[in-house]
Amino acid sequence: ATPTSIMVGTGRAAELGVLFRRGEALQTLSSVQTVALDKTGTLTEGRPELTDLTVSTGFDQADVLRLVASVEVMSEHPIAKAIVRRAEQDGLQLVEVDQFTAETGFGVSATVSDRTILIGADRLMTREGIALDAFSDLRDDLAKQGKTPLFTAIDGQLAAVIAVSDPIKQSTGAAIAALHQLGLKVAMITGDNQGTADAIAAQLGIDTVVAEVLPEGKVTAIEALQSNGQKVAFVGDGINDAPALARADVGVAIGTGTDVAIEAADVVLMSGELNGVVNALHVSQMTMRNIR
Numbered sequence: 001a002t003p004t005s006i007m008v009g010t011g012r013a014a015e016l017g018v019l020f021r022r023g024e025a026l027q028t029l030s031s032v033q034t035v036a037l038d039k040t041g042t043l044t045e046g047r048p049e050l051t052d053l054t055v056s057t058g059f060d061q062a063d064v065l066r067l068v069a070s071v072e073v074m075s076e077h078p079i080a081k082a083i084v085r086r087a088e089q090d091g092l093q094l095v096e097v098d099q100f101t102a103e104t105g106f107g108v109s110a111t112v113s114d115r116t117i118l119i120g121a122d123r124l125m126t127r128e129g130i131a132l133d134a135f136s137d138l139r140d141d142l143a144k145q146g147k148t149p150l151f152t153a154i155d156g157q158l159a160a161v162i163a164v165s166d167p168i169k170q171s172t173g174a175a176i177a178a179l180h181q182l183g184l185k186v187a188m189i190t191g192d193n194q195g196t197a198d199a200i201a202a203q204l205g206i207d208t209v210v211a212e213v214l215p216e217g218k219v220t221a222i223e224a225l226q227s228n229g230q231k232v233a234f235v236g237d238g239i240n241d242a243p244a245l246a247r248a249d250v251g252v253a254i255g256t257g258t259d260v261a262i263e264a265a266d267v268v269l270m271s272g273e274l275n276g277v278v279n280a281l282h283v284s285q286m287t288m289r290n291i292r
């Protein structure tokens, strides 16, 4: 492409709210065959709500929520915010916790007046030797509804299943249909539960799902999609998306996302909506067609 056509293209994209941080990205984007997307905050609003809280026999619902929220108030995770918001709405008095720790992809833990509280994904419970038997059907059920199931254990005893639900963004469905119309494959790469990811992907007609991955796992997933010389664009918003944004042939950050994601990206969508990706592809294809 000539410098002039690139300039015209990036100018047109900017009018559509798509910021090309690197001119080459405009060219590379036209040869992309797969668009991979992060789920939380990219396909979805990134603002989950607590929808379910089921306690084990012998545990009191309000008591469990109070303890869990007291721990989660220390975490920045959107799941944590959903739990704390619900506890506040219910007027529960939070207590001080000690020894708070957070572990990416697993969850959080802390002690509250000598009681040890664990909150997180099933793999955290499994790793800590806490059996999920009683709740594994409920977990699968919640996941099938597209909700994220979480567990909490108090002093090594499974105390509750919690579910949070994150609404799909308004423009996501139409954007995915448009990507398919352009002949592209659409993939989802997420740290969330496999069943939850599968349910949301089915709803949206997404072709491939990679779930329950850590940030480095997102890079591996991009590399797998790049096999046989395929060009891949990755769209994400979070700190945990930065390595994948850097590894993709074109990294696209959601403008309402974290600074870390924006810094790692080649393209920034000024609105939080996914039709920006479709606009970026259109401009890129038009620019490259003009110069052929």
Ligand code: ADP
Residues within 6 Å of the ligand: 040, 072, 075, 076, 077, 079, 080, 102, 103, 104, 105, 106, 107, 108, 119, 120, 121, 122, 148, 149, 150, 190, 191, 192, 193, 214, 238, 240
């Ligand atoms: P993503 O942002 O893609 O969901 P994360 O690695 O942040 O990926 O989280 C993956 C999973 O780890 C979550 O779905 C949840 O099960 C668990 N998790 C992480 N942080 C927390 C937290 N503060 N409270 C409860 N669970 C958590």
Ligand code: MG
Residues within 6 Å of the ligand: 038, 039, 040, 041, 042, 236, 237, 238, 241
């Ligand atoms: Mg995200």
